[in-house]
Amino acid sequence: MIKIKLPLINLDDTFDCGQCFRWQKADGGWVGVVGGRVAKVTKNGEYIQIISNDEDTKAWEEYFDAERDYQEILGIEYANEVIEVAKEKAKGIRILKQPLWEVLISFIISQNNNIPRIKKIINLLCENFGDKIDFEGNIYYSFPTAFQLAGKDLSIIKAGFRDKYIKDAIQKFNDKISTKEELLEIKGIGEKVADCIRLFAFNDLSSFPLDVWTKRIVGELNLDMGKLGLYAGVVQQWLYHYYRNIKNQEAQKVG
DNA sequence: GTCCAGGGTCCCA
DNA sequence: TGGGACCCTGGA
Numbered sequence: 001m002i003k004i005k006l007p008l009i010n011l012d013d014t015f016d017c018g019q020c021f022r023w024q025k026a027d028g029g030w031v032g033v034v035g036g037r038v039a040k041v042t043k044n045g046e047y048i049q050i051i052s053n054d055e056d057t058k059a060w061e062e063y064f065d066a067e068r069d070y071q072e073i074l075g076i077e078y079a080n081e082v083i084e085v086a087k088e089k090a091k092g093i094r095i096l097k098q099p100l101w102e103v104l105i106s107f108i109i110s111q112n113n114n115i116p117r118i119k120k121i122i123n124l125l126c127e128n129f130g131d132k133i134d135f136e137g138n139i140y141y142s143f144p145t146a147f148q149l150a151g152k153d154l155s156i157i158k159a160g161f162r163d164k165y166i167k168d169a170i171q172k173f174n175d176k177i178s179t180k181e182e183l184l185e186i187k188g189i190g191e192k193v194a195d196c197i198r199l200f201a202f203n204d205l206s207s208f209p210l211d212v213w214t215k216r217i218v219g220e221l222n223l224d225m226g227k228l229g230l231y232a233g234v235v236q237q238w239l240y241h242y243y244r245n246i247k248n249q250e251a252q253k254v255g
Numbered sequence: 256g257t258c259c260a261g262g263g264t265c266c267c268a
Numbered sequence: 269t270g271g272g273a274c275c276c277t278g279g280a
Contacts, residue, residue, distance in 0.1 A: 018262060111263040117277055118262085160275025165264085190264045211262040240262075259280085265273090 002057050007046040008070045010092020017093050017241045019200050021106055021119050022126075022143070033126070034063060035099045036142035038135040053135050065097050065203060073205075073231050082221050083235060086242035093237050095205060101173060102143045103201040104183070107193045108165045124157040146173045162188060178202065199233040208232040213240055 015023035015030050023032030029042035039052040039060070050060050061067070074091055078084060105125070110118050122143075129144035129152060149170050154163045165188025172186050183194040191210070198207035208225055210218070217239050218225060228235050 107262080108264095110261095112261060112274075113263085113276085114261040114278065116279095120277090158276065161264095161273090162275080188264065192263060196262075209262075212260095213262065244262090257280105259278105261276105261278090263274105267272095268270095 002050040002052070002055055002060055003047045004050070004057075004061055004064060004066050005046055006048050006064060006066060006094070008074070008092060009043065009048060009064070009094050011041060011043050011048070013090055013092040013241060014094050014096070017090070017237055018115065018244070019096060019237065020098060021115075021122050033133070033140050033142060035102060036131060036133065038133055038140045040136070051136075053133060062097055065094060068094075070094065073234055076229070076231065078228075078235070080221060080223065083239065086238040087235075089246050090238040090241040093234070093241060095199060095203070095234060095237065097203045098200050099143070100175070100177065100197070100201040101146060103197050104169060104173070104186075104189070105143075105166060107196045107200075108169060108186075108188045109159055109162055110196075111162065111188065111190075111193060113162075121157050121159050121162075125159075128156055146170045164188075199236075205231045205233045208236050211240075213243055217243055 011030050012025075015025075015032070020032070022034070023030045026040070029040050031038070031040045033039075037052055037054040037059070039050050042049050048064070052060070074087065078087075106118070106122055109121050109125075113121075126141035126143055129148050130141035133140045133142060146169070149166070154166060159166065165186070168187040169189075177183060180194045180198060183189050183197055184191075189197070193209075195207045195209035198204040199209060206229070208214075208228060210225075214236055217223070225232065
């Protein structure tokens with residue numbers, strides 16, 4: 001078992017804030033697959049505990065961006081009080097550093113789509129083309145590599161018009177892609193998806209993806225995105241989480 | 256059953 | 269620079 005000291009993390013908020021699609025709540029913790037690594041994660045005091053088929057501590061520390069000082073990020077005060085409220089509600093979120101290929105395909109699939117179906121399509125992708133992994137008596141599937149997907153009939157995953165974008169990504173992908181310009185050369189990757197990839201794979205926390213929700217929020221709050229600074233992407237996650245989960249629930253109670 | 260919208264992007268005028 | 273089309277499905 002691996003232990004990583006992350007006192008401030010909230011696993012529910014981190015895995016369920018829309019940055020990743022392959023984690024599920026199970027027996028008091030979360031189970032998920034990252035690339036080809038399955039893990040069960042629980043929080044115990046100041047530490048998270050990880051049981052995995054790949055007990056490579058460094059790899060998991062990197063995934064959770066363990067070196068990053070969230071105390072410092074949370075200590076920054078923003079002029080806008082709604083940001084401060086959202087921060088208070090969502091302060092347990094950490095931005096994960098996920099495998100590039102996985103984020104790239106997942107967010108191509110996310111376009112003009114809703115989260116339950118995004119998860120369904122990604123599951124079909126993994127079950128049909130990934131490797132079978134037996135972990136603690138259950139079967140999981142790795143996220144298929146570009147090589148595994150090459151030449152395959154993707155209609156089975158029911159991604160609709162996104163098939164052709166995935167195919168273009170399979171052709172153009174290489175591990176060295178590291179800039180937004182390179183990302184934008186792949187069909188199906190526009191501004192928003194590229195910014196998601198910067199935030200969730202390149203770990204560039206200043207990247208501020210503008211999706212439908214965030215556009216609404218930015219408009220409603222009259223936010224100047226340019227002034228959000230080095231951690232604009234974290235602010236974006238707080239706002240997204242706050243509006244989707246908390247404000248929505250409040251609205252439903254009232255209605 | 257029907258209808259709208261979904262963590263957008265492409266394409267064309 | 270703006271608007272329609274796009275696969276499919278969850279939710280009302």
